[in-house]
Amino acid sequence: MALFLTFITAMFITMLLIPPLMRSAHRLQIVDMPNDRKVHTGAIPRIGGIAMVAGAIMPIVIWMTPDAKEASLLWGMAIIFIFGIWDDRKDLDYRIKFFGQTLAVFVVVFIGDVVITTLPAIDMQPIPWFISYPLTILFLLGITNAINLADGLDGLAGGTALLSLGVIALLAYMEGDVDLLLISLAILGSILGFLRFNTHPARVFMGDGGSQFLGFSVGVLVLLLTQHENAPISAALPLLLLGLPILDTVMVMVTRVREGRSPFSPDKNHIHHRLLALGFTHYEAVFTIYVTQAALVLTAYSMCYESDITIMMVFIVFCASVIACFRYATIIDWQFRGMSETATASYVGRALKWLHAGAEGKITFWASILAAILVSGYFVIVAATVSEVSKDLGLLAAGLFMIHAVRLAVGGKQSFSWLERACVYSLCAVAGYLSSTDNDMSILHTPAEMIFYVVLAVTVVIGFRFSMDRAFMINTLDFLVIFAVFTVPNLPGQVLSIYNMGEFLAKLIVLFYAIELILTRIELHWRLYALRTATVAAAGWIGLRGIAG
Numbered sequence: 001m002a003l004f005l006t007f008i009t010a011m012f013i014t015m016l017l018i019p020p021l022m023r024s025a026h027r028l029q030i031v032d033m034p035n036d037r038k039v040h041t042g043a044i045p046r047i048g049g050i051a052m053v054a055g056a057i058m059p060i061v062i063w064m065t066p067d068a069k070e071a072s073l074l075w076g077m078a079i080i081f082i083f084g085i086w087d088d089r090k091d092l093d094y095r096i097k098f099f100g101q102t103l104a105v106f107v108v109v110f111i112g113d114v115v116i117t118t119l120p121a122i123d124m125q126p127i128p129w130f131i132s133y134p135l136t137i138l139f140l141l142g143i144t145n146a147i148n149l150a151d152g153l154d155g156l157a158g159g160t161a162l163l164s165l166g167v168i169a170l171l172a173y174m175e176g177d178v179d180l181l182l183i184s185l186a187i188l189g190s191i192l193g194f195l196r197f198n199t200h201p202a203r204v205f206m207g208d209g210g211s212q213f214l215g216f217s218v219g220v221l222v223l224l225l226t227q228h229e230n231a232p233i234s235a236a237l238p239l240l241l242l243g244l245p246i247l248d249t250v251m252v253m254v255t256r257v258r259e260g261r262s263p264f265s266p267d268k269n270h271i272h273h274r275l276l277a278l279g280f281t282h283y284e285a286v287f288t289i290y291v292t293q294a295a296l297v298l299t300a301y302s303m304c305y306e307s308d309i310t311i312m313m314v315f316i317v318f319c320a321s322v323i324a325c326f327r328y329a330t331i332i333d334w335q336f337r338g339m340s341e342t343a344t345a346s347y348v349g350r351a352l353k354w355l356h357a358g359a360e361g362k363i364t365f366w367a368s369i370l371a372a373i374l375v376s377g378y379f380v381i382v383a384a385t386v387s388e389v390s391k392d393l394g395l396l397a398a399g400l401f402m403i404h405a406v407r408l409a410v411g412g413k414q415s416f417s418w419l420e421r422a423c424v425y426s427l428c429a430v431a432g433y434l435s436s437t438d439n440d441m442s443i444l445h446t447p448a449e450m451i452f453y454v455v456l457a458v459t460v461v462i463g464f465r466f467s468m469d470r471a472f473m474i475n476t477l478d479f480l481v482i483f484a485v486f487t488v489p490n491l492p493g494q495v496l497s498i499y500n501m502g503e504f505l506a507k508l509i510v511l512f513y514a515i516e517l518i519l520t521r522i523e524l525h526w527r528l529y530a531l532r533t534a535t536v537a538a539a540g541w542i543g544l545r546g547i548a549g
Contacts, residue, residue, distance in 0.1 A: 002063045002182070002392070003178075003181060003182060003185055004393075004429075004433065005059070005063065005392055005393075005396060006059040006060070006063055006182050006185050006186050006189065007059075007185045007186070007188060007189040008189065008396070008426055008429055009055075009058065009059040009062070009186075009189070010055040010056055010058070010059050010185070010186045010187070010188070010189030010190045010193065011055065011189035011190065011192050011193040011422075011425075012055075012189075012193070012422050012423075012425075012426055013051070013054055013055035013058055013059075013190075013193070014051045014052055014054070014055030014056075014189070014190045014192075014193030014194050015051075015193040015196055015197075015418065015421070015422045015425075016051075016418065016419060016422050017050065017051035017054055017055070018047075018048060018051045018193075018194070018197050018204055018418075019418045021045070021047040021048075021050055021051055021204075022045045022047065022197075022203065022204055024047075025045030025046070025047050025204075026043075026045075028047070028089070029089050030045065030046055030047050030085070030088045030089055030207065031043045031044065031045055031046065032044050032045070032046040032205050032207070044202060044203070044204065044205055045203075045204050045205065046088050046204070046205035046206065046207030046208075046209075047088075047204065047207065048194045048197065048198060048204045048205055048206040048207065048210050049081065049084060049085065049088070049206045049207045049208070049209030049210025049211070049213060050085065050209060050210075051190070051193070051194065052190040052191065052193075052194050052206060052210050052213065052214075053077065053081045053190070053209070053210070053213055055186075055189065055190035055193055055194075056077075056186045056187045056189070056190040056213075056217075057074065057077065057078075057186070059182075059186045059189075060074065060182065060183055060186050061074075063182060064179060064182050064183075066179070067179075068111070068112055068113065069108075069112045069113065069114055069224065070112075070179055070183065071112070072107050072108045072111045072112025072114065073108055073112060073114070073183070073217070073220050073221075075104075075107050075111075076104040076105070076107045076108045076112075076216060076220065077104075077213060077216065077217060079100060079103050079104040079107060080100060080101060080104040080144070080212050080213055080216045081209050081212075081213050082100070083096070083097060083099075083100025083101070083103075083104075083212075084100075084207065084208040084209030084210070084211070084212045084213060085207070085208075085209040086100075087207075087208045087209075088207040088208050088209055094264065097208075098141075101141055101144055101145070101212065101216070102137070102141065104216060105136075105137050105140045105141055105144075105216075106137070108140070108220055109133060109136050109137060109140075110133075114136070114220055114223055114224060114227075115132050115133060115136050115223075115227070116132050116135050116136045116139065116223065116227055117132055117227055118227065118235050119135075119235065120234070120235045120236035120239075120308035120309075120311070120312060136223070139219065139223075140216065140219045140220065140223075142246075142249065143215050143216075143218065143219035143242055143245070143246075144212055144215035144216045144219060145212075145215065145249070146215060146242070146245035146246060146248065146249040147160075147161060147211055147212075147214050147215030147218065147245055148208060148211040148212050148215055149245075149248070149249060149252070149270065150211075150244075150245050150248060150270070150272075151205075151206065151210075151211040152270055152272050152273065153200070153272045153282060153285060153286050154198055154199060154200035154201065154202035154282065154286065155195055155198050155199045155200060155202070155286055156272060156286050156289060157206065157210075157211050157214060158191045158194055158195050158198055158206060158210075158214070159195065159286070159289075159290050159293075160244060160245065160289065160290070160293045161191060161214045161215075161218055162188060162191045162192065162195070163290070163293045163294055163297045164218055164222075164241050164242060164293070164297055165184050165187055165188050165191070165218060165221070166188060166297070167241060167297040167298075167300055167301050168180075168184050168218070168221050168222060168225055168241065169181055169184035169185055169188060170301060171225055171233060171301070171304055172184060172225060175225075175232070175233070177224075177225070180221065180224055180225060183217075183221065184221060187214070187217055191214070194206060194210070200282050200283055200286065215245075218242065219242075222237075222238045222241055222242065223238075225237075226238060232305060233304050233305065234303070234304060234305065234306060234307070234308050234311050235308060236308040236311040236312050236315075237300055237303075237304055237311060239311060239312065239315040240296050240297070240299055240300035240303070240311060240314065240315060241296075241297060241300045243296050243315055243318060243319075244271075244289065244292060244293050244296060247271075247318075247319050247322060248270055248271045251269070251271070251323070252267070252269045252270055255267075255269045256269070271289065271322075272285050272286070272289060274326055275288060275289070278329055278334065278335060278336050279335040279336040280336050284336070292322075296318065299314065363462060363463075364462075364463050364517075367459050367460070367462050367463030367517065368463055368517050368518050368520075370459050371456065371459050371460060371463065371514045371517050371518050372518045372530065372531050373530075374452065374455065374456050374459070374514070375428075375456070375511065375514050375515065375518065375531070375534075376530060376531055376533075376534030376535075377534070378431065378452065378511075379427065379431055379534050379535060379537075379538035379539075380534055380537055380538055382431040382434055382435050382538065382542075383431075383537065383538040383539075383541040383542050384541065386434045386435070386542070386545075389434065389542055389545045389546035390546060391546055391547060392546075393430060393433075393434075393542070393546050394542065394543050394544070394545060394546010394547045394548075395543070395546065395547065396426070396430065396543075397427070397430055397539045397540075397542035397543035397546060398539070398540075398543030398544075398546070398547060399543075400423045400426055400427050400430075400535075400539040400543070401536060401539035401540040401543050403419060403420065403423050404420065404423060404424075404532060404535050404536045404539060405536050405540070407420055407532065408529075408532045408533065408536050416519050420532075421515075421519060423535075423539075424515055424519075424531075424535055425512060425515060427535060427538065427539055428508065428511040428512060428515060429508060430539075430542065431511070431538065432504055432507040432508045432511055433504055434542070435449070435507065436504035436507060437504070453506075453507065453510055456510055456511075456514055457510050459514070459517075460510065460513045460514050460517050463517045518531065
């Protein structure tokens, strides 16, 4: 339960903090202005890193008693975050930035003793300290800057880091390393909360405070996973878990050196820049990198116990393939052409066009009403039929109840605030978790529940598909969510099925998109009042049962 609450709390805090921080960004002078190297055209707040770090560290402090390694990681996170925010405000000289990164790395290496002790393909023999310490420092500095440099498109750095951390969390779970799993879940929750605002077109950036925090954290966590004593996981696995940012950084630096420039000089030679130059749109470039990263991390998971030589060969083949594709595209002057957006001439195409033009949003409106009724009823049924609620979950539900009860009393017919949105998403997670783990529920776990989710899913698809301001299209954040739902429960060697994790994730994705449809399209007055009432009733009853035992 602490692991579940860690993830939810991190996501909740991040989503809660971003809106007020966005409003304060100009006053705090933490705004990203466009220039020749950036693809956005307007000033965008880059304060997402503040919310991410707060969201990640808070549940770690609450639910974990860190040892020396974890404590040094937290101090290192704090140091690199402070220098990152300073850089976001003042555009620091690279030497000051490098000093901050080095200081954070020194904390985890010399105080936390997070050190590379074995190298791939050397028969697991310990390496001398005068090699291991400099090598660890170079590795952590390199990964920190690689993730930082990859933060060039909306959702790119956060999404790729999320995929890597997801596999790190799974492997930590398999190895029984609860502390590493908890830290990974906290950062995963903060990333997911941030991506809610950072998916193209982004309303907020994470800034250097966020990207350096992610790079540093992922680097340390992958060492904690693969370099502890008698670690069964291959020491070469970081090449696959972090392969894309490693390749991107090496390609960029080699290109700069070949052109007679400093390897640290800015340019537009990163992989995402090259994809844009080949004719990919912003969305298509990010989606392509996500798919590539997803393939790499799945390969890492499936090969985690393979020999170091095998993993290194796979990484070399991957790098050679990417370089060859870009080289060939440049030689033949290839340009990507997306699918035509013109309407099809078929009867189906004409019918869809007529519905979009003539329905005037009515289909979406009624879909949102039906979704509101279904979700409200689901909340109440789960609260009334669940056989047991843990105390931790009861306290969470009680907190959600108080927030919604106050809002219902003072403004039940007004639109949902960001705090309420975060609360209702959290209640979806609570309800889905309870219905998936409680096999004694009398109404759920029946064909009726399956029919409910099918009807709700169809309602959501129709609602988005016929929206007047948004055709139903999977964006990059949706890809990450769907990828996790259909991949994680089916990975070989997993025991997550014991806890009905696949069922929980599938329910969660349908409920989340239903809430998005409801809160985006529903009008004011009685419909919002009804949803608030159902939310208050369900959260209150679940909280009461959990606290009362």
